Amino acid sequence: MENNDAITNILTRASNRRFNPEIPVTDSQIETLLRAAMAAPTAVNKRPWHFVVVRDRVLLDGFGTSLPYCHMAKYAPAAIVVCGDSRRFLEGENSTIWVQDLSAASENILLAAHAMGLGAVWTSVYPYAERVEAVRKLVDMSPLFVPFNVIPVGHSASPRPPMDKWDPSCVTYL
Numbered sequence: 001m002e003n004n005d006a007i008t009n010i011l012t013r014a015s016n017r018r019f020n021p022e023i024p025v026t027d028s029q030i031e032t033l034l035r036a037a038m039a040a041p042t043a044v045n046k047r048p049w050h051f052v053v054v055r056d057r058v059l060l061d062g063f064g065t066s067l068p069y070c071h072m073a074k075y076a077p078a079a080i081v082v083c084g085d086s087r088r089f090l091e092g093e094n095s096t097i098w099v100q101d102l103s104a105a106s107e108n109i110l111l112a113a114h115a116m117g118l119g120a121v122w123t124s125v126y127p128y129a130e131r132v133e134a135v136r137k138l139v140d141m142s143p144l145f146v147p148f149n150v151i152p153v154g155h156s157a158s159p160r161p162p163m164d165k166w167d168p169s170c171v172t173y174l
C-alpha cells in the first residue's frame, strides 16, 4: 500500500463526538477548513455551496437540542453548516447532483480537520424535511439555501481510533 501523509490522514480519520468547549477554533483554522471544502470537485464547476460558520453558544446548543443526532454540538466551540445554494443547482436530470458536490466538500472539511489535529463529525440535516426547517429557523437562513449537514468542530475531548472498514468483498476486479 502507498504510504504518505495524505493516505495516513484519510485512514486515521474518525468521527469525533466529544469536544473540549474551552479551546476555541481560530479564525485561521476555520478559513483552512473552508478552503479545503471549496477545493472539492464540483459538477460542471458549479460550486453550489454556501457555508455558515456558527460560534454563537445559543445557536450551537440549539443544534444540539433541535437535531436528533447532533447532541455533541452543545460541547463544540464551532460548527460549519454546509448548505446548498439553490441558485447554482443544475437543471433537469442533473438537478440533484449538488448533493454529491456538497458531500465531497463535507469530506474535505472532515479530512482537513483531522489533519489539523481537530475533531469533527458529519451530522445529517438534508434530506430530512423537519431538520432542514429546524436549521433554517434556528439560523434565520434564506430559503435559497438548503442546509445539508452540520459539522461540529473543535478540539477532541477523547480522540477515537479509526474503524477499519476495509472489506475486499466490496470490490470487484475486472
Ligand SMILES: Cc1cc2nc3c(=O)[nH]c(=O)nc-3n(C[C@H](O)[C@H](O)[C@H](O)COP(=O)(O)O)c2cc1C
Binding pocket: 013, 014, 015, 016, 017, 069, 070, 121, 122, 123, 124, 162, 163
Ligand atoms: C451522510 C452521513 C450522515 C451522518 N449523520 C450523522 C449524524 O447525524 N450524527 C452523527 O453523530 N454521525 C453521523 N454520521 C457519521 C457516521 O455515523 C460515521 O461516519 C460512521 O459511524 C463511521 O464512523 P467514522 O466516521 O468514525 O469512520 C453521518 C455520516 C454520514 C456520511
